[in-house]
Amino acid sequence: MKFKLEHQDKAARTCTIEFNRGVIKTPVFMPVGTYGSVKTMAPYELVDMGAKIILSNTYHLMIRPGEEIIEAHKGLHNFMAWDRPILTDSGGYQIWSLSKKRTITDEYVEFDSPVNGDMIRLTPEIAMRIQRTLGSDIQMVLDECTHYPASKDEALLSMKRSEQWALRSFESYQDLKQDSDSAIFGIIQGGMYGDLRLENLDYLSSINFDGLAIGGLSVGETINERMEVLELLMPAMPKSMPRYLMGLGTPLDIIRAVDVGVDMFDCVIPTRHARNGQIYTHRGVLRIKNAQYKDDLRPIDEDCNCYSCNNFSRSYIRHLFNCNEILGSRLATIHNISFYLGLMANIREAITTNSFEKFKKSFTEKYQQ
Amino acid sequence: MKFKLEHQDKAARTCTIEFNRGVIKTPVFMPVGTYGSVKTMAPYELVDMGAKIILSNTYHLMIRPGEEIIEAHKGLHNFMAWDRPILTDSGGYQIWSLSKKRTITDEYVEFDSPVNGDMIRLTPEIAMRIQRTLGSDIQMVLDECTHYPASKDEALLSMKRSEQWALRSFESYQDLKQDSDSAIFGIIQGGMYGDLRLENLDYLSSINFDGLAIGGLSVGETINERMEVLELLMPAMPKSMPRYLMGLGTPLDIIRAVDVGVDMFDCVIPTRHARNGQIYTHRGVLRIKNAQYKDDLRPIDEDCNCYSCNNFSRSYIRHLFNCNEILGSRLATIHNISFYLGLMANIREAITTNSFEKFKKSFTEKYQQ
Numbered sequence: 001m002k003f004k005l006e007h008q009d010k011a012a013r014t015c016t017i018e019f020n021r022g023v024i025k026t027p028v029f030m031p032v033g034t035y036g037s038v039k040t041m042a043p044y045e046l047v048d049m050g051a052k053i054i055l056s057n058t059y060h061l062m063i064r065p066g067e068e069i070i071e072a073h074k075g076l077h078n079f080m081a082w083d084r085p086i087l088t089d090s091g092g093y094q095i096w097s098l099s100k101k102r103t104i105t106d107e108y109v110e111f112d113s114p115v116n117g118d119m120i121r122l123t124p125e126i127a128m129r130i131q132r133t134l135g136s137d138i139q140m141v142l143d144e145c146t147h148y149p150a151s152k153d154e155a156l157l158s159m160k161r162s163e164q165w166a167l168r169s170f171e172s173y174q175d176l177k178q179d180s181d182s183a184i185f186g187i188i189q190g191g192m193y194g195d196l197r198l199e200n201l202d203y204l205s206s207i208n209f210d211g212l213a214i215g216g217l218s219v220g221e222t223i224n225e226r227m228e229v230l231e232l233l234m235p236a237m238p239k240s241m242p243r244y245l246m247g248l249g250t251p252l253d254i255i256r257a258v259d260v261g262v263d264m265f266d267c268v269i270p271t272r273h274a275r276n277g278q279i280y281t282h283r284g285v286l287r288i289k290n291a292q293y294k295d296d297l298r299p300i301d302e303d304c305n306c307y308s309c310n311n312f313s314r315s316y317i318r319h320l321f322n323c324n325e326i327l328g329s330r331l332a333t334i335h336n337i338s339f340y341l342g343l344m345a346n347i348r349e350a351i352t353t354n355s356f357e358k359f360k361k362s363f364t365e366k367y368q369q
Numbered sequence: 370m371k372f373k374l375e376h377q378d379k380a381a382r383t384c385t386i387e388f389n390r391g392v393i394k395t396p397v398f399m400p401v402g403t404y405g406s407v408k409t410m411a412p413y414e415l416v417d418m419g420a421k422i423i424l425s426n427t428y429h430l431m432i433r434p435g436e437e438i439i440e441a442h443k444g445l446h447n448f449m450a451w452d453r454p455i456l457t458d459s460g461g462y463q464i465w466s467l468s469k470k471r472t473i474t475d476e477y478v479e480f481d482s483p484v485n486g487d488m489i490r491l492t493p494e495i496a497m498r499i500q501r502t503l504g505s506d507i508q509m510v511l512d513e514c515t516h517y518p519a520s521k522d523e524a525l526l527s528m529k530r531s532e533q534w535a536l537r538s539f540e541s542y543q544d545l546k547q548d549s550d551s552a553i554f555g556i557i558q559g560g561m562y563g564d565l566r567l568e569n570l571d572y573l574s575s576i577n578f579d580g581l582a583i584g585g586l587s588v589g590e591t592i593n594e595r596m597e598v599l600e601l602l603m604p605a606m607p608k609s610m611p612r613y614l615m616g617l618g619t620p621l622d623i624i625r626a627v628d629v630g631v632d633m634f635d636c637v638i639p640t641r642h643a644r645n646g647q648i649y650t651h652r653g654v655l656r657i658k659n660a661q662y663k664d665d666l667r668p669i670d671e672d673c674n675c676y677s678c679n680n681f682s683r684s685y686i687r688h689l690f691n692c693n694e695i696l697g698s699r700l701a702t703i704h705n706i707s708f709y710l711g712l713m714a715n716i717r718e719a720i721t722t723n724s725f726e727k728f729k730k731s732f733t734e735k736y737q738q
Contacts, residue, residue: 036688040695042676065663065688072664073682081680294434295441307411311450313442319405319434326409326695 001137001183001210003241009351011234011261017242019137020181021077022052022084026242026263027347029254029340030055030087032271035064036080039271040326040333043082049306049338050345052084053137055266058130059091059098063113063120067133075135087266088136090127090169092187093215093247096145104144106161124168132176140213141169143187148219155191162189163203170207183210185244191216192225194232201236211242214262218247227256234261251280251343251367255360258347270336275329277321280339284368286314288332293318306338307331370506370552370579372610378720380603380630386611388506389550390446391421391453395611395632396716398623398709399424399456401640404433405449408640409695409702412451418675418703419710421453422506424635427499428460428467432482432489436502444504456635457505459496459538461556462584462615465514473513475530493537501545509582510538512556517588524560531558532572539576552579554613560585561594563601570605580611583631587616596625603630620649620712620736624729627716639705644698646690649708653737655683657701662687675707676700 002018017024031038031046034057038046046054056076061067073079076086095102099111101119108123127142143162146155166186173184186204190196204212214233217226230245237243244264245257254265270280277289281301286293288300299309300317308317308331320328343363350359371387386393400407400415403426407415415423425445430436442448445455464471468480470488477492496511512531515524535555542553555573559565573581583602586595599614606612613633614626623634639649646658650670655662657669668678669686677686677700689697712732719728 035692035694036685037692037694037696040699042696042699043680064692065684069664069684069688072666073684079682079685081685295438297441311412313448315434315438315442316405316448316450319438323404323406323433325404325406326698327406327411329695330409330411330699 001181003210005239007352009354009356010259012258012347012351012356013261013263014348014351015242015263019085019183021137024052024085025348027254027258027344027351028053028264029344030264030266031337031340032057032266032268033080033082034060034268036061036070036076038333038337039275040330041271041337043080045334046082046337047084049334050341051337053087054082054084055087055089056080056134056136057091057094058088058127058134059094061088061134062091062122062130063115067130071133075133077135085137086134087138087244088131088134088140089246090131090140090142091122092127092140092143093145095122096147104161106164109144124165125172128169128172128176132173136182138183138185138211139173140185141166141187143189143215145219146189146191146216148191148216148221150191152191152193152196155189155193155196158191159189159196159200162187163200166204167207170209185209185211185213185242187213187215187246188233189216192221192229194229197229197233198236201233205238209241211244211264212237213244213246213264215246217245218249218253218267223253223256227260230257230260230262237261251340252364254343255347255363258351259356259360270340271333274332274336277318277328277332279332280336282363282366288314288318289321290318300335301339304335304338304342306335308335308338370550372579374608376721378723378725379628381627381716381720381725382630382632383717383720384611384632388454388552390506393421393454394717396623396627396713396720397422397633398713399633399635400706400709401426401635401637402449402451403429403637405430405439405445407702407706408644409699410640410706412449414703415451415706416453418707419714420706422456423451423453424456424458425449425503425505426460426463427457427496427503428463430457430503431460431499432484436499440502444502446504454506455503456507456613457500457503457509458615459500459509459511460491461496461509461512462514464491465516473530475533478513493534494541497538497541497545501542505551507552507554507580508542509554510535510556512558512584514588515558515560515585517560517585517590519560521560521562521565524558524562524565527560528558528565528569531556532569535573536576539578554578554580554582554611556582556584556615557602558585561590561598563598566598566602567605570602574607578610580613580633581606582613582615582633584615586614587618587622592622592625596629599626599629599631606630620709621733623712624716624732627720628725628729639709640702643701643705646687646697646701648701649705651732651735657683657687657697658690659687669704670708673704673707673711675704677704677707 102111131139296314471480665683
């Protein structure tokens with residue numbers, strides 16, 4: 001991975017991240033393909049929309065179809081026919097959010113498979129081995145996602161364990177890397193406690209990571225708590241590597257985070273909400289199932305140039321949802337991903353022209369959450 | 370509509386049917402887009418696969434979204450962004466197969482809406498008015514679909530009513546046609562009774578229809594009963610217009626019907642079965658959910674050149690079905706429609722080269738139902 005900081009507009013920044021599989025301009029949004037498919041989308045549609053990198057979930061893929069199936073395909077890129085970069089998480093977050101039973105020690109975490117109830121063991125070493133098998137371009141350390149709310153003692157204990165695991169992940173990653181141009185990112189934890197966050201950042205900075213992620217946010221905290229952590233943390237982060245805020249967020253969340261210097265985002269919001277008929281526009285969320293769109297001949301968003309807006313009316317898309325036609329979910333997904341990717345392109349343009357503050361103000365005023 | 374008989378190979382034939390919206394070579398298969406969407410597919414995908422005409426259902430569209438919504442879009446082509454020809458049925462078949470309550474008189478049929486239970490009245494005149502509003506290129510008369518099994522008296526009574534309705538449909542169609550290049554097809558009924566079928570054909574031949582359909586088949590009869598009707602009827606049908614066998618069928622059904630001179634087909638099989646994971650290949654149906662495909666790295670059909678077969682393994686598509694990923698239904702649908710359209714292209718090629726008999730034998734031997 002090659003990283004270059006291109007331009008700064010106060011704290012907001014544009015960068016390029018380069019892999020053999022493609023160049024990524026930041027700030028970037030990564031559509032989520034949990035099971036090796038960005039829900040409802042074919043890979044060529046993502047390429048057409050301009051997606052440069054997607055995220056896939058180690059936790060889900062290790063359960064279904066399992067590591068050996070993807071190994072037989074020589075990696076996730078071949079398995080899902082996506083030849084651009086992929087970032088994989090380590091499975092940490094899902095173990096804490098999805099498993100009903102789990103045992104955690106300093107050595108390992110064991111959790112029950114949601115598919116058949118089998119107990120599955122994950123260690124930093126196993127998490128890195130699986131991500132290597134997946135062939136992901138950006139691999140994430142195994143961490144313990146601190147729950148919310150957590151007392152300071154709990155947050156500290158959890159963070160200390162994540163520190164050990166970060167180091168073990170890094171060492172294991174190095175052992176397996178060979179001549180790949182992949183990258184490994186550390187994940188900053190520490191709950192809502194600023195001093196813990198800074199201490200964790202210090203520790204992780206001592207390891208030779210290619211990028212740093214902020215974990216343990218978007219877990220139920222208020223927007224003020226989140227921004228307080230980010231505003232303290234971001235100025236202290238190294239400028240020379242990507243900064244990735246995991247699991248965020250709405251368009252306004254993303255704009256706020258770019259404003260303090262975040263480069264990378266992923267979130268299920270545009271795809272999941274699309275399938276529920278919640279469609280993102282410059283004027284806020286449009287709920288396409290509402291009766292008011294029954295005979296509305298306009299496209300979803302008159303300012304949008306996506307396939308859905310170029311070809312279909314609100315009335316038609318509402319009709320598809322009304323009849324449970326899969327094409328409805330597809331058209332809404334195409335629009336929402338296009339909207340998110342278009343938003344990121346506008347953000348990059350605004351930063352490049354030193355007008356991000358103006359862009360933020362104008363977007364926020366127009367957009368009714 | 371312009372019709373031309375191009376070539377005959379015994380009873381099998383190739384023809385062209387020409388509309389302003391496009392030229393159709395027969396024998397042709399029409400994918401079914403019940404609610405104004407061929408399930409899971411976007412219009413451009415159907416174009417890429419080579420679909421020249423699709424079928425849509427008047428019964429469904431008059432209930433959802435309703436005639437006035439499609440009128441506001443200036444017709445079904447605009448509503449669904451499909452600019453090639455559309456054939457619409459009249460709603461007759463669905464009234465008999467889908468409605469729980471219905472009242473039928475010589476004047477009209479009333480049935481309960483499956484959406485809200487409202488009673489809806491249809492007459493030949495209303496059926497033709499709605500199809501005109503839809504702007505369909507091939508419109509079908511309103512008929513009574515004779516149930517199966519039916520006594521000869523029942524079949525006769527039902528057929529006589531359909532005859533009156535065919536004439537009323539035709540007259541109403543003429544009143545509404547204006548300068549459109551659309552066509553209207555009559556529908557031959559008469560149950561499994563050959564003499565009734567021939568009598569009905571005689572009657573319908575006295576009306577100036579652009580094409581004739583065979584209705585009341587694929588309703589539960591045996592393959593022998595069906596072929597007996599077809600073998601009697603087809604030689605008696607006019608050569609100078611298209612012959613459309615409604616609602617059929619499997620690949621072998623289609624080949625048998627082409628063999629006796631049928632030109633046009635529609636069926637939900639390729640799309641519906643795709644969503645259940647039943648995939649059509651030259652070697653028969655492949656049930657992709659079966660465990661045997663878990664680690665099968667081959668494409669669905671090694672002889673196939675569709676998007677799904679060019680890019681994905683059986684293992685990946687099985688994984689998508691296993692995880693309820695919509696892309697699985699899409700890839701299976703793309704393959705099945707491609708398979709059906711490819712089958713029709715091979716059939717046309719075989720007829721043109723006077724080798725249909727050989728093609729039929731070779732296809733049937735390879736294909737295990």
